[in-house]
Amino acid sequence: MKRSLDRKTKIALEPRKQPRQQRSSKVVDRILDAALILTREQGTKTPTTLAIAQRAGLSVGSVYQYFPNKEAILLELGRRWLSSFPEVIAKRIKVAPPTNREEFRREVRKLFIDTSRIYLDNATLMPVIEAISGNADLRPIQDEYDKDIIALYAAWLQHVNPALEEKSAKRLGLVMMEVGHACRLVGLKRDRKTFDLIEDDVEAMWLALVTPYLNLD
CATH class of the missing domain: 1.10.357 (Tetracycline Repressor; domain 2)
Incomplete structure (x- = not known):
């Protein structure tokens, strides 16, 4: 059966805020770059938010300012490609x-x-x-x-x-x-x-x- 996302789940997977300044954009790029590197290293295993934050050199709190969870980070990477x-x-x-x-x-x-x-x-x-x-x-x-x-x-x-x-x-x-x-x-x-x-x-x-x-x- 084809699974669909309800509104609550869709909201949960959306970025929490869009970067409006160059500094914020650089932070988002660091998060996405770290997630990409970890995913390449781990194959199809999803990296944790903590691991992404550590690889990006950021606190977990900084990551959560932009993304509510690891799925939202991966989704943003995938969206750029799709x-x-x-x-x-x-x-x-x-x-x-x-x-x-x-x-x-x-x-x-x-x-x-x-x-x-x-x-x-x-x-x-x-x-x-x-x-x-x-x-x-x-x-x-x-x-x-x-x-x-x-x-x-x-x-x-x-x-x-x-x-x-x-x-x-x-x-x-x-x-x-x-x-x-x-x-x-x-x-x-x-x-x-x-x-x-x-x-x-x-x-x-x-x-x-x-x-x-x-x-x-």
Whole structure:
């Protein structure tokens, strides 16, 4: 059963205050950097607030001024990564739809270049994303981002083929997101050459999956 967050839980996971001055922003960055380092060291084990404070060189009270708990810290890290994808996918919807398979292939390549850069530039965040996926309190929030990404993929496919049924477009969007993410995680744990080869494989799978639905010459 899909779990959702009630209003009380959502509030409990929100940052307590947003930094308004440069000094406050630096403190928040120290907290987030410390959480990221600890998560990388501990794998999918969630670091405690005390450990984060100690690694950041701050008191626990200072951390609690900005974040109510460790889940809120991890969520803020994850949000910075997850929020990068919708804009990149939406760019493909804003351009004229391709009229043939070669034009669509080029559009897919542009999308892969943009999304691959997000993964490569934020490779150190992958343990955080995995930690969020394994945390019962945080997973529903990632599900909300996933839902938005699937909807954007579906909208892109319908932009290419307006006759494509929404149900089919969303199913394809789900497969595109899940396969792309899982394979890229594998690539990031290897080396850059392997990552690039896996990217090519995923791109080929995407094209084979969706092209029959797009009514392209």
